[in-house]
Amino acid sequence: MLKFLKHIGQLIMSPGNGWEDISHAGDDPKQLATTGLYPLFGLAAVTAFVQYFYDTDLGLVTLLQHAIIVFVELFVTYFIASVVFASTLQQWIEGEINEKRYTTVITYSLAIIALTTVVKNCSPVEMSLIYFLYLYVGIVLWKSSRYLAIKEDKLGQFIIMSMLSILVPPFIIGAILSFFIG
Numbered sequence: 001m002l003k004f005l006k007h008i009g010q011l012i013m014s015p016g017n018g019w020e021d022i023s024h025a026g027d028d029p030k031q032l033a034t035t036g037l038y039p040l041f042g043l044a045a046v047t048a049f050v051q052y053f054y055d056t057d058l059g060l061v062t063l064l065q066h067a068i069i070v071f072v073e074l075f076v077t078y079f080i081a082s083v084v085f086a087s088t089l090q091q092w093i094e095g096e097i098n099e100k101r102y103t104t105v106i107t108y109s110l111a112i113i114a115l116t117t118v119v120k121n122c123s124p125v126e127m128s129l130i131y132f133l134y135l136y137v138g139i140v141l142w143k144s145s146r147y148l149a150i151k152e153d154k155l156g157q158f159i160i161m162s163m164l165s166i167l168v169p170p171f172i173i174g175a176i177l178s179f180f181i182g
Contacts, residue, residue, distance in 0.1 A: 008112060022104060043118060048067040
């Protein structure tokens with residue numbers, strides 16, 4: 001878990017160097033997900049309850065609903081992004097598709113989104129600056145192109161696809177669940 005957090009910090013500070021270090025580490029993405037990403041999703045969900053300390057009008061049921069929505073939107077996005085990457089990535093890479101690498105990219109990108117959600121949940125005021133942190137994931141994805149061996153002429157298409165499959169689903173899923181749950 002500490003190594004996972006260290007790599008997230010490196011990606012935030014210097015995405016290019018962070019992907020080089022992740023490449024050298026060669027961690028198993030399934031283990032990264034079970035020991036690092038899913039607990040981070042849980043932390044993001046639990047921080048929904050922090051809102052009670054600065055907005056006492058929110059009831060326990062509302063906070064619980066928000067926590068469930070946060071966890072589900074991140075968890076489902078992982079699988080949506082995996083399907084999209086698996087079905088589209090072959091046309092943009094040089095050589096054979098490497099499931100381990102693209103799953104690692106999805107894992108670390110969603111980890112940054114989960115950390116951003118933690119910051120958003122713990123912030124007592126709605127700050128538009130926090131939403132720009134979500135866009136920083138686009139820079140991290142752009143820098144992952146070398147790690148994934150994306151062809152230079154296909155870089156724009158890759159960035160659009162990766163941002164649409166990683167950044168958009170949490171907002172859509174969250175809106176749908178908020179509509180149905182409360």
